[in-house]
Amino acid sequence: MNSEQAVKALAALAQPTRLAIYRLLVEAGQAGMSAGQIAERLSAAPATLSFHFRTLSHAELIASRQEGRFIFYSANFAVMNGMLGYLTENCCGGNIEACRTPGDLI
Amino acid sequence: MNSEQAVKALAALAQPTRLAIYRLLVEAGQAGMSAGQIAERLSAAPATLSFHFRTLSHAELIASRQEGRFIFYSANFAVMNGMLGYLTENCCGGNIEACRTPGDLI
């Protein structure tokens, strides 16, 4: 993960509708959810969601697969893990203890 | 952590300069760094950084303390942890195994 990828992933999640989509997909696991199911759960217009799916896909935070007329989206955990690693890299200059006392980062 | 706070934190990090600031402060640990030191490391204009400090502070991702003429900023790990928890809540519907196989989320 580099800065550009991390910014893209963070920006993709930094929007209420997209964050809700992502959390729904994290909960759904491997099976994922169809665009229509997500639209129903979030009460959002299809065009609006399509726009957000594209942003999340472009950041590789979600993947899609077609099944008949439906498109299923699912969370890509690897990219989330990469982002978390990038955010906490060299935490407290490598001094684990200094890192644990204030909060409980990782 | 709620959706609004999470979006604020994610948006704060979703910008190259702010992400660089945050990572610098994660590395610096409790001691933090002065605004001037950060400006030097990132070769950014003071006014630009001030704008970004405000965004990060508002999201409570960083804290500040004054020491003489200097203002020291440091990372607030608690909010980062809250955000990570929010992102992975109810992962795979609670089925830990389904969650671990694809990547290694948490």
Place this chain on the structure above:
DNA sequence: CTGTCTATTTAATAATTGTTGAAATAACAA
């Protein structure tokens, strides 16, 4: 008080982003 250093605020501009209706595409059934 005056001057210097550190950092923030203001104001203006340029660029990016989110939403939605309408049209288009694609899969399937009759």
Place this chain on the structure above:
DNA sequence: TTGTTATTTCAACAATTATTAAATAGACAG
């Protein structure tokens, strides 16, 4: 083919965001 369903793309507009120069504020030394 024709019709129906599921989803995306297009176009236009409103709203938000980032950057910078210039002005301001606050701390300290002489």
